[in-house]
Amino acid sequence: MAIIETRDLTYTYPGATNPAITEVSVTIEKGDFVILTGPSGCGKTTLCRCFNGLIPHFYNGNLEGEIVVAGLKVNDHKIHQIARHVGLVFQNPENQLFALSVEKDVAFGLENFAMVRDEMRKRVDWALQMAGISELSERPPHELSGGQQQRVAIASVLAMQPEIMILDEPTSFLDPVGAQKIFEVISELNKKLGITIILVEHRLDLASMYANRVIVMDEGKIVLNGEPRKIFNSEKARLIGVGIPKVTQLYQHLKIHGINLKRVPVTPQETANILREVLKHD
Amino acid sequence: MSVFEGFKFRKVSSAVHRLDPRIKFFYVIILFVMAILFTKLLALIVLFFIPLPFVFIARVNRQWLRSLRGAVFFAIIIFATNFIFGYFYPSSYTEITGAVDSLGEYLVLLERASAMTLRFVVLIASFSVFFLTTSPDHLGLALQQSHIPYEFCFAFTTAVRFVPVLADEAQTIMDAQKARGLELERGNFLKRVRNYIPILIPLIISAIRRSLELAEAMESRAWGASEKRTNLYVLKLKRTDYLLVLVSVLMLIIAVYVWLYVSIPSLTTLLSL
Numbered sequence: 001m002a003i004i005e006t007r008d009l010t011y012t013y014p015g016a017t018n019p020a021i022t023e024v025s026v027t028i029e030k031g032d033f034v035i036l037t038g039p040s041g042c043g044k045t046t047l048c049r050c051f052n053g054l055i056p057h058f059y060n061g062n063l064e065g066e067i068v069v070a071g072l073k074v075n076d077h078k079i080h081q082i083a084r085h086v087g088l089v090f091q092n093p094e095n096q097l098f099a100l101s102v103e104k105d106v107a108f109g110l111e112n113f114a115m116v117r118d119e120m121r122k123r124v125d126w127a128l129q130m131a132g133i134s135e136l137s138e139r140p141p142h143e144l145s146g147g148q149q150q151r152v153a154i155a156s157v158l159a160m161q162p163e164i165m166i167l168d169e170p171t172s173f174l175d176p177v178g179a180q181k182i183f184e185v186i187s188e189l190n191k192k193l194g195i196t197i198i199l200v201e202h203r204l205d206l207a208s209m210y211a212n213r214v215i216v217m218d219e220g221k222i223v224l225n226g227e228p229r230k231i232f233n234s235e236k237a238r239l240i241g242v243g244i245p246k247v248t249q250l251y252q253h254l255k256i257h258g259i260n261l262k263r264v265p266v267t268p269q270e271t272a273n274i275l276r277e278v279l280k281h282d
Numbered sequence: 283m284s285v286f287e288g289f290k291f292r293k294v295s296s297a298v299h300r301l302d303p304r305i306k307f308f309y310v311i312i313l314f315v316m317a318i319l320f321t322k323l324l325a326l327i328v329l330f331f332i333p334l335p336f337v338f339i340a341r342v343n344r345q346w347l348r349s350l351r352g353a354v355f356f357a358i359i360i361f362a363t364n365f366i367f368g369y370f371y372p373s374s375y376t377e378i379t380g381a382v383d384s385l386g387e388y389l390v391l392l393e394r395a396s397a398m399t400l401r402f403v404v405l406i407a408s409f410s411v412f413f414l415t416t417s418p419d420h421l422g423l424a425l426q427q428s429h430i431p432y433e434f435c436f437a438f439t440t441a442v443r444f445v446p447v448l449a450d451e452a453q454t455i456m457d458a459q460k461a462r463g464l465e466l467e468r469g470n471f472l473k474r475v476r477n478y479i480p481i482l483i484p485l486i487i488s489a490i491r492r493s494l495e496l497a498e499a500m501e502s503r504a505w506g507a508s509e510k511r512t513n514l515y516v517l518k519l520k521r522t523d524y525l526l527v528l529v530s531v532l533m534l535i536i537a538v539y540v541w542l543y544v545s546i547p548s549l550t551t552l553l554s555l
Contacts, residue, residue: 080507096499
């Protein structure tokens with residue numbers, strides 16, 4: 001079942017002459033883990049803003065085409081109505097936390113929904129536990145590390161129990177360990193709770209093992225869309241400058257030198273297994 | 283950035299910290315009213331000691347003394363103005379008729395000016411106890427439960443939350459501009475003020491950009507979804523809060539009684555006896 005569907009979506013920011021995205025038609029299925037990638041300025045963030053109604057409601061500008069998210073026509077619904085279904089986590093963890101304690105921040109969305117206090121308490125504790133930060137509940141956000149802050153941001157979106165969670169480069173302010181932790185948390189949400197994940201990411205080495213689909217954008221258009229292995233191994237992805245995982249590159253190099261592995265690997269573990277098999281045969 | 287140190291609330295817990303901020307504010311207002319009622323030095327000295335137990339129970343003596351030290355400059359101005367004004371127009375001010383000439387009259391004048399200064403110090407002392415022992419979170423909550431529109435309360439707590447962030451950012455910008463050869467500590471006073479323009483402009487621009495991102499994040503988390511928001515926390519009055527109300531009201535009654543029926547001797551007459 002499609003949870004997000006766009007048809008010929010074209011959007012121009014107010015004051016801009018050229019559209020940021022042109023004729024984007026994409027369908028995302030319920031329960032998917034999608035990686036959205038492409039060079040800077042290719043329109044990834046713009047597309048994410050369309051998914052939760054920031055475009056057109058917050059940014060104005062000119063939106064053409066059709067977009068339906070979780071059964072709602074984005075054009076006809078307010079952002080807070082869409083927010084019940086779509087959660088958006090931003091790049092900079094610092095600028096999306098505004099309360100003086102972690103749990104207060106996690107409760108922010110629920111307070112806006114005017115939820116009863118007992119219910120809210122349960123939800124907040126649950127979201128903190130899912131994000132693995134229960135012990136931070138009373139700390140002020142500005143005292144936390146970037147990785148912890150980003151997990152608070154995820155928890156605060158999760159507390160609203162959305163069906164879709166969009167993460168716009170959530171790891172670009174984090175170190176590799178922090179990034180790994182974020183990916184593990186969102187992969188859990190995808191597997192256990194069936195939340196549809198759309199992850200905008202440049203560094204695909206760590207993220208690609210969790211995804212079942214990769215969408216590549218370039219100059220405001222979707223140029224590739226499909227299974228991660230196929231996309232990473234395609235010539236086009238390399239030409240656009242997608243951050244193809246190193247093990248996939250290794251596969252390609254070996255192929256040039258006449259060593260043909262059976263499958264296209266995306267994780268080091270997988271590569272090690274395939275290589276072991278090949279070496280045994282020789 | 284030592285300037286911002288004072289804004290950082292340290293999370294400590296004590297009986298005073300746990301008091302309801304509304305009640306604490308009520309208590310401070312009572313102190314305020316009492317300080318305005320009395321003009322005699324003796325009464326104001328007594329008033330000065332009233333918030334002291336709070337300071338010690340909350341263990342904020344250091345910060346409290348620091349805020350008093352900050353008030354010294356204004357205290358001196360108040361003392362000087364009162365003294366000079368009293369010297370030139372003694373009759374409008376004290377019981378002295380004619381010009382001030384005897385030692386006794388000088389002492390009266392001195393006592394009067396000291397009383398006015400102490401009144402200011404009492405106000406600072408009691409208000410700083412309030413702000414030192416009330417977390418901004420609690421304060422925001424108190425504002426909200428006092429039916430102040432949520433937008434204002436939110437603006438308040440968010441401002442407090444971003445003070446350390448902006449302080450960090452100011453430091454980064456300063457370092458960056460210094461690395462490019464900006465000399466902050468150079469030239470006369472006006473020049474020094476002008477030196478800060480290359481710090482202020484990037485700081486303002488980044489604050490505006492930050493606020494846009496914040497607005498986006500708020501919208502994405504259903505800001506304005508319902509007419510009446512709920513709140514994760516709620517302030518409830520406890521026994522100690524009622525006790526403080528009782529104490530405050532009693533203090534006020536005693537103060538009004540003394541003000542109406544008891545004539546407080548001046549320190550000069552008391553000492554000459």
